[in-house]
Amino acid sequence: MDNQPPDNKQEGSPVVIESANTSPKPGAQKTGPGLALWLLTLVIAVAGVGLGAFLWQGDTAQQQSLQQSQADIAGAIQRVDTHADNARNLQRQFDQQQADSRQQQQQLLQRIDNLQQQLSSQQKRLQSLSTTDRNDWLLAEAEYLMRLANQRLLMGKEVNGALALLQSADAIIKELDDSALYPVRQALANDMAGLRAAVNIDIEGHYLQLAALAQQAEQLQLIKLPELTISAPQEPKVETWQQRLAVGFQAALDKLSSYIQISRRDEVYRPLLAPEYEAAVRQNVRLMFEQAQMASLAGKQKLYEDSLSKAHHWLTTYYTLDKVSTDAVIAQLDSLQQQQIEIRLPDISSSLRALKNYIETIHQVKPVQPAEPSEESA
Secondary structure, X not given: OOOOOOOOOOOXXXXXXXXXXXXXXXXXOOOHHXXXXXXXXXXXXXXXXXHHHHHHHHHHHHHHHHHHHHHHHHHHHHHHXXXXXXXXXXXXXXXXXXXXXXXXXXXXXXXXXXXXXXXXXXXXXXXXXXXXOHHHHHHHHHHHHHHHHHHHHHHHOOHHHHHHHHHHHHHHHHHHOOHHHHHHHHHHHHHHXXXXXXXOOOHHHHHHHHHHHHHHXXXXXXXXXXXXXXXXXXXXXXXXXXXXXHHHHHHHHHHHHOOOOOOOOOOOOOOOOXXXXXXXXXXXXXXXXXXXXXXXXXXXXXXXXXXXXXXXXXHHHHOOOOHHHHHHHHHHHHHHHOOOOOOOOOOOOHHHHHHHHHHHHHHOOOOOOOOOOOOOOO
């Protein structure tokens, strides 16, 4: 660094004002204290200029560094936000996958539980079959007899047959000698009492009686054909005129009687049936008997009575020639018409239900509900 002060002044540097008196004169000689003071002033000025330049450059670099740091911080924050968004998306995907995994695990556990229940039920069934003894066979036989009794009563209306079957089932249950079967025997007693109280109607007997009565009605005489007899006229022996007068008068009276018909007022007038309508009348009577037979099998009391009433009307109206035979058929018809054919069947299913409850209790076998298919398996 030169001892001479710089000519060019920098911006921001301190300005040193030199006095005219302190400047050396040409040719003048410098004294010791003045030179030292001058040098000290010069050093201080130079130091001030350097310090000012350094501080100015330091402030500019610090501002640039601060701006660069702020830009770097903003970029870092943006990158952190981006990484945070990616992390949140990954977390959501992980949570969804974890929820799906838990659902699949629950479904698999449910299937395993259902399979275990089915396996347990099958084991119980196999065990119950392997331990089947004589009592189980007797119970199965009693149940079959009860089912057969219900079927015969409902389908065939066989009161006596159903009663006999229930009595056989009661004998089997009595042979088992188990106090737990008391409700079953009590229900059997109630069902058998209901069957004994029911009206016992011989359906087959009614059917056969109607068939026999219809056959008798077929043999009744419906019309009577005129009989043609040819006889030789007998001429009385006339000897006197009085005899000839009596014979002539009798002949005239017989001729007149053939033109006159006398009927009593106390009898109902019934027109004679023409021969061509005989087949129609007989067919109608036969149909009424057949309709009564079908009504007796079906247990329809009203139809049964109406059919026999119509048959009674046809018989009394047109079958008038053989009155004795017709009255006999009508008497039997009236007797059948008064009989009851409608059967009120009792309910005998309570004993069967009681026996089924007993069998389920001793075996303790409950059916397993099948597992519902999941959406994924479907």
